[in-house]
Amino acid sequence: MVHRILLMIPQIMVLSFIVFLLAQAMPGDALTGLIDPNIDPMTIELQRERLGLNDPWYVQYFNWITGVVQGDFGQSFRFKMPVTELIGQRLNNTIALSFLTLVFTYIIAIPLGVISGRYHDTWKDRLITTYTYLGFAAPLFTFALLMLYLFGFNLGWFPTSGSVAPGMEPGGVDYTLSRIYHMLLPALSIALITTVATVQYLRSEIIDIEQKDFVITARAKGASEKRVYNKHIFRNSLLPIASFLGFEIVALLGGTIFVETIFSYPGMGDLFINSILARDFSVMTALVLLYGIAAVIGALLSDIILMFVDPRIRIK
């Protein structure tokens, strides 16, 4: 287990290196867009020198990574504030959105998967299977756009942008409710697409477990059908689903980039796109690193959960 965690350090280091090189390779730097023709080129050159932009790349990398390890991602040139502070606000929004999406994912997946597995090859199952086919094939961004068009603009049931109604003061029940209201449509859009993998998995898991000896035993000793399903099959089929959680989080993170852009939701994905467009490298590199770390932790989480629920797969 310790080995597994230690392995994460080189993984993150390599990622930081890739990201840094990419940022270096991008045309222009943070000063290119802001240069006022009236400023003396010497001043700009001095500024570049002061910010360390003229140092060789390995010196820059070393300076940057030393800061990162200490939790200092540098300054955002566009927003004129420390990157950690800037990301802090957005991180909060993205985590809230991801959490709500996860809740929706399981609220949808568990009943559908159970019905589809228990009544497999009936019309109910066929209906659910058709839905999983559709969800599996549909790209998230077109689906989210259609949702926004239909429920946001045409029917006007949901707000079409932002994370909270304008003019709301933080704190209080109204504020929280407004935030949840703004997250509902984006969260549902992701959940309806990403949940299908879990539905399919749960279905095949239930069909598999139905054939197991302990289910036959349970039936033979006269347990009611309800008890067989709720106590014996359902519980056992949930175990592998639980270990999916980590990967679910990884998939979610990719999805938030699209959905936050579409719904103009001020989260990290939205910030990432804007920082790339504005050549705000310190923000961009910090975000890619954070997403990478989240993905590594997600994978680790899955392994840990799997280890707890399934004694056969203990990591040595």
Next chain:
Amino acid sequence: MVKLFKSKKVEKNLVVNKDETYSGFQILWRELVKDRVALISLIFVSVIVIGVGVISLILNQDEIVRVDLFSLNQPPSSEYRLGTDQGGRDVFGLLIIGARNSLLVAALVTLLTGIIGILLGIVSGYFGGQVDHLLMRIVDYSNILPTLMIIIAFVTAVPNYTIIQFSLIMTLFRWTSIARLIRSRTLQERELEYVQASKTLGTSNFKTIFVQVLPNLSSLIIVTMTLNLAANIGLESGLSFLGFGFPDDTPSLGTLVSSARNPQILELRWWIWMPASILILLLMLSINNIGQALKRATDARQRRG
């Protein structure tokens, strides 16, 4: 020895009932025809591919991408079948050219990732050892990378890229899952008698891999390539949608949809983004349906045909 096994006489004895034995490709085809949804999907995809190919030959691309200030944002009419966009360009023409570009890139990426993934997967699965170990480390690692973000950063770092360069960037991050799949199947094949037999007979590794193991993976490869084609259409249009796909002057399905990032266009001018969105949905759905039917065909227990 070898001659004996190859002779017609033995083959005839092996085939007990000729009517019930089919080659791999026949099985795939039968499954496709039997599954009506997949058949309709196949017809739809063929019609789109041929239609887009033929119409884009007739259309004058330069004329379509030229901005026309006298006909901005016109709703569909008899002159412009799908209206015009914010640059006064004919949306129908853009849709055809865009679909052609999107399909071409998706096909190119699928082909390139296929070649790289299959070659590396089969070789590393067959030989094992250090190379295999290294390859699997890379594949595992790419799994935890925030791929979408890195592709976006990559595309931004390459100035004025062409369609080919764009495809290569996508390929760089897409071959790993194919390599993993092919490798794991090769590991199983490697242990089978026919591979052992040909090793015993002194057949070269090269011949064993490409003449004997590879054909046995062909149905798996076809299924994977089909599903990947759909995924690549999604990835390309997704990237173009975010503004990091096709170069500005080259229409694609994703760039058409990306105009909907402007709330005004999304709300009021559905004809610009809706047709492309629906075409992406239908294409991905159909290609996936074909892929799923083929996948069932490779598993004898699930076959319908």
